[in-house]
């Protein structure tokens with residue numbers, strides 16, 4: 001089969017909603033080409049070296065690429081994608097240049113195109129994420145290794161927002177904690193929570209494919225007995241008292257369920273949020289504080305921010 005590579009020139013802020021639009025349109029393996037990846041000292045930060053070619057990257061903004069079957073409905077699919085992306089403006093999301101290009105690619109290129117970016121990555125001193133198809137030998141017996149095949153779900157573990165979330169989990173999660181993961185995607189944060197000592201995790205995602213991916217990846221990592229994954233819209237209808245709520249979703253979505261996160265947390269519990277673009281950081285902090293949360297710390301990677309808040 002022939003495939004077409006769709007490339008959308010947009011902004012960091014629009015990466016997640018556009019990735020969702022592409023997935024919903026049936027695209028496979030979304031690749032983000034962010035020029036900041038060229039500057040960042042990956043070797044020092046995560047012990048991982050990528051072979052990146054500057055020619056693949058825009059001067060400003062990011063390229064979001066995905067692969068669509070080049071069949072008779074391709075033109076309609078691309079038109080729908082363009083319309084959905086443009087309508088993000090109505091949600092106050094900056095879509096930047098919003099230039100869409102289409103290139104035909106051969107099947108072999110498509111199959112490996114996104115995988116070439118996905119290599120074992122050291123998230124912290126303790127945690128390494130490796131794709132299921134790569135051989136990886138832990139450097140020492142304390143290293144926690146998460147094996148992932150995200151398939152069509154978001155969450156290779158390599159995105160800065162996921163890295164920030166895992167680093168916060170490593171710092172604030174205690175042995176035997178109960179955790180809720182809102183917007184679980186591939187299940188990467190749920191699995192990290194269990195491997196860091198959580199007793200049980202309740203993982204929710206609106207997207208059925210993400211729920212399946214979480215279940216599959218939980219099995220691959222032998223933690224399926226500790227992760228209950230379910231389709232759910234944010235925390236609607238959820239009523240439990242946990243130690244940690246973690247959520248890597250856009251700022252616009254986080255502010256919509258801060259009250260539910262508060263209700264579902266024990267006293268002194270932590271709300272770890274990520275997926276927040278720099279310009280929306282203060283909005284999220286203000287909403288958290290007006291709910292009664294105390295901001296414990298904020299962390300930044302590239303243009304992205306994570307916030308750790310505590311129910312006091």
Ligand SMILES: C[S@@+](CC[C@H](N)C(=O)[O-])C[C@H]1O[C@@H](n2cnc3c(N)ncnc32)[C@H](O)[C@@H]1O
Nearest residue numbers: 154155162183184185205206207210233234248
């Ligand atoms: C940025 S991804 C994060 C995936 C993974 N947790 C990670 O850190 O890599 C956000 C996820 O939130 C999900 N999501 C978006 N809106 C949602 C909603 N209203 N309720 C539940 N999940 C939602 C998306 O389907 C997507 O899987």
